[in-house]
Amino acid sequence: MSDQWLGLQGKVAAITGAVGGMGRTIVQEFAKQGVNIVLLDIKEDALNEYAQEVADEFGVETLPIVTNSTKEEDVDNAVAKSVEKFGHVDILVNTAAMLRACPLEDLPLDEWRQTLEINLTGYFLVSQRFGRQFIKQGKGNMVHISTIASIFPETYSAAYSSTKAGVNMMSRQIAAEWGQFGVRSNCIQPCFVKTPLSEAFYADPEVENGRKALTANKRIGNTMDIANAVLYLSSDRSDYTNGHELRVEGGFGIMMGDQTPKPGGRREYAVKEHDAYLERIGKK
């Protein structure tokens, strides 16, 4: 398949959380496709270093802008600087988020508000300000990293799950209101991906194996799985996909039925039952 199948060469993408686990891989995969990149994150040193590294390795233009996605003046500055340098922005990817666990009954109000601020208000603010630019251009494409926990409650992470459910709806709102202006908005819902945000979960092999077992693919996801989906949804190859939530989770969400216990084990029960049936009808 041609490297240019996606037709992304020469486009400009802005990405929040650009030096996070997923952010880095998404930046790198855009760069491989010849996309110029605006890197947004709060980690100044990492941001500058990574922007330089990607520009050197892939020969694309990169623009690191220290940006707190919850601060209006930062986000407005990021849009203005991006347009000043590149003249336009074609793609926005929202990844900047936080995760903190706490039983619901103990969750302090300020922690609830902080999660809401970063995970939902931040996504909204960045989408709105880049969205205004997209409307002006008559074209633009957004991909928001949500989570499978936005559908199935992540127990003891209520603030996280709730904010991400909000992200799904915000994305649909954008699609519904701005589709007429040439703006698309889609979500990706990952499940188990090893990154700095989640690495503590994988320190114990038993936990890792337990997680693998919950997926249909029987493996933990990697950041490339997510980046591949981001690139597709960012490209004109997905032009008629709008307001969609794409699960990239190894089939985790369809495995509920597989959790239902059956006497002797699910497969063993099925084989026994089927053998008995064949005997009854004289075929065994």
Ligand SMILES: NC(=O)c1ccc[n+]([C@@H]2O[C@H](COP(=O)([O-])OP(=O)(O)OC[C@H]3O[C@@H](n4cnc5c(N)ncnc54)[C@H](O)[C@@H]3O)[C@@H](O)[C@H]2O)c1
């Ligand atoms: N890792 C997983 O298993 C997993 C699963 C499902 C969904 N997700 C989602 O994927 C996205 C990326 O997660 P990750 O695993 O790469 O996380 P990560 O912690 O590795 O990266 C997050 C990045 O966001 C930046 N950031 C945080 N707050 C910010 C702010 N206010 N403004 C600007 N930047 C900010 C951080 O500095 C960091 O670089 C998140 O939205 C997360 O909820 C992750």
